[in-house]
Amino acid sequence: MVVGDVTTGTEVLVIGGGPGGYVAAIRAGQLGLDVTLVEKDAYGGACLNHGCIPSKALISAADVAHEANTAEHMGIYADPAVDLQGMVEWKDGVVDQLTGGVEKLCKAAGVTLVAGRAEFAGEDTARVVRDGEGQGAETIAFEHAIVATGSRPVEVPGFEFDGEHVLSSRDALALDSVPDSLVVVGAGYIGMELSTVFRKLGCDVTVVEMLDDVLPGYEDDVARVVRSRAEDLGVEFHFGEAAKDWTETDEGITVRTESEDGVVSAFDAERCLVAVGRQPVTDTLNLDAVGLEPDVDGFLATDDRARTAVEHVFAVGDVAGEPMLAHAASTEGEVAAEVIAGEPAALDHQAVPAAVFTDPEIATVGLTEDEASEAGFDPVVGTFPLRANGRALTLGEDEGFVRVVAAADGEFLLGAQVVAPEASELVAELGLAIEMGARLEDVAATVHTHPTLTEATREACANALGSAIHTLNR
Numbered sequence: 001m002v003v004g005d006v007t008t009g010t011e012v013l014v015i016g017g018g019p020g021g022y023v024a025a026i027r028a029g030q031l032g033l034d035v036t037l038v039e040k041d042a043y044g045g046a047c048l049n050h051g052c053i054p055s056k057a058l059i060s061a062a063d064v065a066h067e068a069n070t071a072e073h074m075g076i077y078a079d080p081a082v083d084l085q086g087m088v089e090w091k092d093g094v095v096d097q098l099t100g101g102v103e104k105l106c107k108a109a110g111v112t113l114v115a116g117r118a119e120f121a122g123e124d125t126a127r128v129v130r131d132g133e134g135q136g137a138e139t140i141a142f143e144h145a146i147v148a149t150g151s152r153p154v155e156v157p158g159f160e161f162d163g164e165h166v167l168s169s170r171d172a173l174a175l176d177s178v179p180d181s182l183v184v185v186g187a188g189y190i191g192m193e194l195s196t197v198f199r200k201l202g203c204d205v206t207v208v209e210m211l212d213d214v215l216p217g218y219e220d221d222v223a224r225v226v227r228s229r230a231e232d233l234g235v236e237f238h239f240g241e242a243a244k245d246w247t248e249t250d251e252g253i254t255v256r257t258e259s260e261d262g263v264v265s266a267f268d269a270e271r272c273l274v275a276v277g278r279q280p281v282t283d284t285l286n287l288d289a290v291g292l293e294p295d296v297d298g299f300l301a302t303d304d305r306a307r308t309a310v311e312h313v314f315a316v317g318d319v320a321g322e323p324m325l326a327h328a329a330s331t332e333g334e335v336a337a338e339v340i341a342g343e344p345a346a347l348d349h350q351a352v353p354a355a356v357f358t359d360p361e362i363a364t365v366g367l368t369e370d371e372a373s374e375a376g377f378d379p380v381v382g383t384f385p386l387r388a389n390g391r392a393l394t395l396g397e398d399e400g401f402v403r404v405v406a407a408a409d410g411e412f413l414l415g416a417q418v419v420a421p422e423a424s425e426l427v428a429e430l431g432l433a434i435e436m437g438a439r440l441e442d443v444a445a446t447v448h449t450h451p452t453l454t455e456a457t458r459e460a461c462a463n464a465l466g467s468a469i470h471t472l473n474r
Helices: 021-030 045-050 052-069 084-108 189-200 220-233 326-340 369-374 390-395 423-436 440-444 455-465
Strands: 006-015 035-039 112-115 117-122 125-129 137-147 151-153 181-185 204-209 236-239 241-248 253-259 264-269 271-274 278-280 313-315 354-356 361-366 379-385 401-407 413-420
Touching: 006 021, 006 326, 021 035, 021 084, 021 137, 021 326, 035 137, 045 052, 045 084, 052 084, 052 189, 084 112, 117 137, 137 326, 181 189, 181 253, 181 264, 189 204, 189 220, 189 354, 204 241, 204 264, 220 236, 220 361, 220 413, 253 271, 313 326, 354 423, 361 423, 369 379, 369 401, 369 413, 379 455, 390 455, 401 440, 401 455, 413 423, 413 455, 423 440, 423 455, 440 455
Parallel strands: 006 035, 006 137, 035 112, 137 313, 181 204, 181 271, 204 236
Antiparallel strands: 117 125, 125 137, 151 278, 241 253, 253 264, 354 361, 361 413, 379 401, 401 413
16 A cells, blocks of 8 residues: 655755754754754764764773773783674664654654655755655645755775775774774774774774875874874874775785875775765755755855755755864754744854864864964964873873964964864863953963863963963963
């Protein structure tokens, strides 16, 4: 029996239930709008189910095992056994708790949840397609639509994901045993995070990268600390080499790479992880029907109110381009909902932090020194090394630094770069300072708890002023 088509209506149609979509839906519901959220897979999107949360769970678990196994300098001797299947089951439990919470919050805000894949059918209608025979379809008429379909891993030609020999990041996070060896294609943030995880779990890891260093887009001294730490862990790097092809072997896989001058190299491993970036999911939306056209990379252009070229259609999160960050997506989702509700909301990306959960972590916010100069500022810089921070020494983690960038005129904070344990937490104070228009003196004069890593933030600001106590001043 085939279920017939059904037509419903809503004020706000949200397509995609990731951190941009579900936040937009909840906020719109809070503002009294009638909201329908369509999600084809699982609430929370790639971030909660296959990206941010599961990867950080495994990073935390790998750190526990590694720290227990390498704490002889603290007088601790252990040889932990790693059960990756048990680790993944624990990770899945964390994910289930969060995704279940998202569904409950949506329902509590009055959001109507619809399972399926939505595509536009006209200027103010969308069709929900469901898998399986006899499922029928649903047409939803809307006044406003918010596109929040997220992104997917980029495939390298010839390295299509098969879940066995060639893995995506999603595949890698679901393995039930640690591979003996792994070739990782790509030394960006995903490649570096997962390379570190599997190396700490005992896997031999080789990273091939077509560029000349890890973490493209980050300053050299920032990337250098992370690369050096990974090398100390035993990760092997090969730069200036692009993935060419692969063949199956009795032991797993042989990956061939090629340099710019045509030199071909071969790397044997049990599996290959391809982590060369992500691309927006806009090809499933039938955008022509609503009068939208993505750019050459698949992104939808938006203004500071998250509105696309079609006035009643908004786009948030990865589909709207950089920064492709979950917390940016959530903020954009809130703004879109508030604009639709008639609130005076707008986006301001100057203080959006970014973090890489490597060892040590990296976190940045605002402008670098070079970016500040290019923007017309006369920047003043202050730096504090972790080797001079008591808490870092007690953690056995003294590689890294906190650096702040301020305007010489007025000494207002413009940006910061943090390479340290818990950098993702430390950067919040600096983001708040930039957002509030704080000056170096405001942070330097704030009493910070001792002994903590946050003291490095205070000292970096004092260093920019020439008054740091625990490091030589500039």
